[in-house]
Amino acid sequence: MKKTGFLLILFAFSFLLAISSYAAEPYRIGAIFAITGPAAWLGEPERNSVRMLQEEINAQGGINGHPLDLVIEDTVGEETRAVLAVNKLINKDNVLAIVGPSRSGTTMAVIPIVEKAEVPLISCASAQEIVNPVKKWVFKTAQNDSDGVVKIYEKMKEMNLSRVAILSSTDGYGMEGRKHLNRFASEMGITVVADETYGPKDTDMTAQLTKIKGTDAQALVNWSIVPGQTTVIKNRRQLGMTIQLFQSPGFGNIKYAQAAGDSAEGLLFPALRLLMVDSLPKDHPQKAILTKYKKDYEAKFKSDVTTFGGHAYDALNLVIAALKAVGPDRAKIRDHIENTKNFVGTGGIFNYSPIDHVGLHKDALEMYTVKNGAFVPVQ
Template sequence: MKKKGKIVIGVVVAVVIVLLLVGPLSVWNWVPTLKKPLVTYKVGALLSVTGPAAWLGTPERNTVRMIEEEINEAGGINGHPLEVIVEDTVGDATKTVTAAKKLISKDEVLAIVGPSRSGTTMAVIPIVEEAEIPLISCAAAEAIVVPVKRWVFKTPQKDSDAAIRIYEYMKEQGISKIAIITGTTGFGDQGRGQLKKFASEFDITIVVDETYGPEDTDMTAQLTKIKASEAEALVNWSIVAGQVIVAKNMRQLAMEIPLFQSHGFGNVKYAQTAGEAGEGIIFPCGRLLAVDTLAEDHPQKEVLTRYKEEYEAKYNEDVSTFGGHAWDALYLVIEALEEVGPDRGKIRDYIENKKGFVGTGGVFNFSPEDHNGLDKYAFEMLAVKDGKFVVAE
């Protein structure tokens, strides 16, 4: 009896596996009759919903789902329902490439929002350029749009502008010798490059240049080195855990110099996780997180308030700038669809010439030379005070 049961289960497992193998390659796709007429507008989204950058992809996914629902409840785009097909990239280049090809050739989407990370964006650029499909990346690296690629746009502010804003602020404070510490991820590495590139322009000397792995849990060794140097400020450029651990480790070492973070710090949860150690951190950031302090007539006020309130009501968690990048990207596509209809080439042209698009990241002015459309003033320098973000003096 027991043996027989085992065999049955084994056979079932085998059958399931065979089905799984055959499934995605299944004959269904060769049957042309099931194809629906093209009434639904399909938009793809490549987001790192799981994996090491899940903290980035999850608010992005929540945001596009929320927008999809809203649009469809309001009757769609010119009557066409909107379908956003979210593919999880796991933050991995290989998986992103496959997912991009699925969106392009199987789902036949009109445009792609994402990927979430700089590295995965770089990996899919050749594919979207070849397939001629507009891609609006949610990743930070300037290299995504410099040099300009015909089909590639991005909504987050450029990392070069983040570095420039940090340096401008330092100049005002009379800081000239700094230390930098960056995570060895695409984001941290690009940030390190920008910090080194612009330092001399602002007469800033980088006296210590340290790195750490994305999964490291203790940076006191690097920080000890920095403490012993003559650095007057420290810039940390990394993602999640690293940003909090550096702050905590600095407190442990009783380091008095100010800590600057990158725009990767754009979630108030990080400041709360850092607790006391997070007080006084200064970083460049979109205005989303300081919306309460904006003047009523600020051009972004309405959009930011709306996004923040809707997101926080729906998901019961703090809004982050990361979800905002997806908000900007998807609404750009929606607006283009509204104006020019379901034509990939026209969508691209529309976005490229779009001026005065009010998003969460700033007011976008795209042009054939600028596929990001934001300048350095899209950043505000924020500081952590009592576990909240306020505009830095």
């Protein structure tokens, strides 16, 4: 009888040990993405990526024994919804940090809120204005749009193209890109011969492209993330335009190329190395994480990996690393992220500092083209 009692006590003790890792209070993180709406090709893979990472972390026992709890909100790509979502995450859900938003405009809309509440936010958008000037509580994982502009103009110079037409959307991402396209043109010996815009919900850019066709432009740069960038590609073909087309890094989802069909063949755009992981040398510092992320994502969701999902994956990994190091303290999480060095992510090797809240530079980008409906790195 004594032996039986001892065994029962031992079993109960073992059971308590087994569940102790999840007896700890969860670490709650907020995430806001454009899961539906015109920017869903950004937000859906971002949502998928953080969910996948959450499942992986919790299957391994959580963060220092604490389950990772994600509260995900859909902004539909709209500023008003983003503001409502962030207020909810901070005031109701009491999150320790926020990952997202997907778009530059929605990020700019919520910056005053997180700054006042002193909650770390890691945006997945690329507008340089998000972190320049530096905001104490705001970081991002997408490359600066100005770096993409420089990569495009460097390629144009290499191709002996000096006259460019600019076409951009009037949302936050498009306006920031347009600003940098105009700014760097004069610095890099490029002449802007046309500068046209279109609304995020526009469905026909024939009028703008007809004006551009009447100029002596040697190249066209389209800067947007909305589905309109696919419309531009199709309208260009319909008008018989043959000048070289460049797209922004916002083209880094193969669905855009697939939607444009044959019209996308030969266009050029800068993007992160995730799109060329199979051709990276084995000793490249990003090879392991890019291979793992691509393999895990495509196996789970039966869909091609995108650089946008990678932005969210990196952002949540940065928060997880901070939680492991300093625990559930917003100020300490912020400080840890700001002092992160040599953090290998899908977007590049991040080096943050008090004067640099993006941590990436131009060398994180490669040039790609569309060939036979696929993204191919340009040698």
